Amino acid sequence: MAREPGYKELPIGGLILEAGNAIRYKTGGWRTYRPQVxxxxxxxxLQCWLLCPDCCIYAENEKMEGYDYDHCKGCAIxxxxxxxxxxxxxxxxxxxxxxxxxxRYHSKSKNSSSVIDSKR
Amino acid sequence: xxxxxxxxxxEAAAEAMRQINPDVVAAYxxxxxxxxxHKFSDFVADAVVKTEMIxxxxxxxxxxxxxxxxxxxxxxxxxxxxxxxxxMWEVVYIAASLRLPIVMTVVNRALSGPINIHCDHSxxxxxxxxxxxxxxxxxxxxxYDNIIQAIRIAEHPDVRLPxxxxxxxxxxxxxxxxxxxxxxxxxxxxxxxxxxVHPLLDIAHPVTYGPLDLQDYYFEHKKGQAEAMxxxxxxxxxxxxxxxxxxxxxxxxxxxxxxxxxxxxxxxLGSASGTVKSVVDGLREKGRRTGVLKLRMxxxxxxxxxxxxxxxxxxxxxxxxxxGFSGLGGPLFPEVRSALYGRSDAKVINYVYGLxxxxxSPEMILSVFDDLEEGxxxxxxxxxxxxxx
Numbered sequence: 001m002a003r004e005p006g007y008k009e010l011p012i013g014g015l016i017l018e019a020g021n022a023i024r025y026k027t028g029g030w031r032t033y034r035p036q037v038x039x040x041x042x043x044x045x046l047q048c049w050l051l052c053p054d055c056c057i058y059a060e061n062e063k064m065e066g067y068d069y070d071h072c073k074g075c076a077i078x079x080x081x082x083x084x085x086x087x088x089x090x091x092x093x094x095x096x097x098x099x100x101x102x103x104r105y106h107s108k109s110k111n112s113s114s115v116i117d118s119k120r
Numbered sequence: 121x122x123x124x125x126x127x128x129x130x131e132a133a134a135e136a137m138r139q140i141n142p143d144v145v146a147a148y149x150x151x152x153x154x155x156x157x158h159k160f161s162d163f164v165a166d167a168v169v170k171t172e173m174i175x176x177x178x179x180x181x182x183x184x185x186x187x188x189x190x191x192x193x194x195x196x197x198x199x200x201x202x203x204x205x206x207x208m209w210e211v212v213y214i215a216a217s218l219r220l221p222i223v224m225t226v227v228n229r230a231l232s233g234p235i236n237i238h239c240d241h242s243x244x245x246x247x248x249x250x251x252x253x254x255x256x257x258x259x260x261x262x263x264y265d266n267i268i269q270a271i272r273i274a275e276h277p278d279v280r281l282p283x284x285x286x287x288x289x290x291x292x293x294x295x296x297x298x299x300x301x302x303x304x305x306x307x308x309x310x311x312x313x314x315x316x317v318h319p320l321l322d323i324a325h326p327v328t329y330g331p332l333d334l335q336d337y338y339f340e341h342k343k344g345q346a347e348a349m350x351x352x353x354x355x356x357x358x359x360x361x362x363x364x365x366x367x368x369x370x371x372x373x374x375x376x377x378x379x380x381x382x383x384x385x386x387x388x389l390g391s392a393s394g395t396v397k398s399v400v401d402g403l404r405e406k407g408r409r410t411g412v413l414k415l416r417m418x419x420x421x422x423x424x425x426x427x428x429x430x431x432x433x434x435x436x437x438x439x440x441x442x443x444g445f446s447g448l449g450g451p452l453f454p455e456v457r458s459a460l461y462g463r464s465d466a467k468v469i470n471y472v473y474g475l476x477x478x479x480x481s482p483e484m485i486l487s488v489f490d491d492l493e494e495g496x497x498x499x500x501x502x503x504x505x506x507x508x509x
Contacts, residue, residue: 006340007341007347008344010337010341012219012280013218013219013220013280013329014333015328015329016328016331019326
């Protein structure tokens with residue numbers, strides 16, 4: 001691991017002189033519950049993308065394409081707002097089930113055993 | 121070219137602020153600072169300064185507005201006293217830790233309670249560890265001179281710390297005295313053009329002020345502050361010398377008054393030193409080798425220089441105009457004794473005096489010199505000078 005800078009090397013006053021660096025601060029480890037999206041019932045309204053406070057929803061070609069788990073804190077705002085009730089929150093400790101690395105799954109396939117009701 | 125005027129301490133401070141012409145002043149009135157801001161508000165209302173004056177609802181807001189304005193890129197000043205300073209407390213620390221060169225005059229007044237509006241140093245001594253440079257003035261002349269120098273010290277690239285020039289409430293703030301002031305042009309040239317460092321309003325170079333600073337970085341930032349405070353010593357001397365060349369009044373860390381061959385020395389801050397000097401003059405006529413070291417700069421603390429200046433004395437009395445409630449006396453005393461510890465044979469004793477504006481009479485000072493000469497007082501306990509028993 002690289003050595004952290006010494007006091008003489010830091011900008012004074014705790015200032016951060018570089019813009020747009022929050023991407024390097026990975027907050028995914030804060031999560032207790034992990035969102036997953038059922039792409040069989042998703043209606044592509046993109047309200048989750050609009051309301052996510054950490055810009056963790058991938059939207060490509062106007063379609064919801066899963067989660068940035070490096071930064072998602074598991075706040076569940078996406079699950080709460082989803083009008084199609086297609087986003088569920090599962091415990092981080094639960095197996096991923098059939099979802100891919102961005103948390104997308106298809107409900108026709110087998111589900112994880114510990115699904116949390118998305119209305120919570 | 122010096123011009124001779126008659127001003128109170130508050131008027132002298134307001135005059136210095138007028139000549140400095142800061143971009144932003146945010147302040148809230150509190151006795152005995154009120155008159156200073158009244159006077160400066162007149163300058164704003166009469167458009168003789170270009171200052172944006174922000175009238176806030178409290179001192180906490182005053183310092184917060186100063187911090188915001190200074191971070192945004194403005195040259196910022198304010199003033200307060202006693203409970204106003206206490207109410208600012210948390211933001212006073214933040215101004216220093218963000219390394220913002222704000223200059224705040226503090227007109228010294230006793231902290232409540234019981235409520236009291238008169239002079240002691242409990243207010244500024246309370247924030248001695250907040251990371252602000254502190255310069256104590258003896259009279260309206262020094263109040264004026266210190267404020268102008270404070271701008272240069274605060275903004276120096278090796279320092280970048282806020283500065284607190286102080287003077288005694290009522291005793292100095294409301295007393296008319298003769299002093300000499302510089303011309304507006306001289307002051308403008310001396311302080312130089314304001315150069316903001318990392319201003320928030322420079323949108324081409326966005327910066328973050330005040331991010332969360334945890335176990336991995338906070339310590340380094342505090343170390344940076346401590347080192348800047350040490351570097352401030354050299355800057356205070358250089359600025360004091362340059363100011364001397366301009367005005368004829370050179371400033372250092374302290375004034376040595378008849379201390380070179382003195383056997384008994386009093387060390388004190390602020391207006392008391394004038395009275396002590398006159399007592400020393402009287403004693404010198406009688407052949408008693410007495411002197412006074414008037415400390416101007418309390419933060420950073422000039423320990424080595426104090427040792428060199430008074431370490432030769434037989435006995436030293438440290439006069440504190442604040443009670444530390446440690447059971448050992450006031451806040452100035454332990455620092456002076458630490459400076460001398462193991463390197464001087466002087467006996468150092470502590471007197472707490474003048475709390476809540478109680479007068480310090482020449483007779484009291486004489487009694488201190490008598491105590492020192494006769495070795496009457498133990499160095500294990502502070503004396504409360506002039507208190508009724």
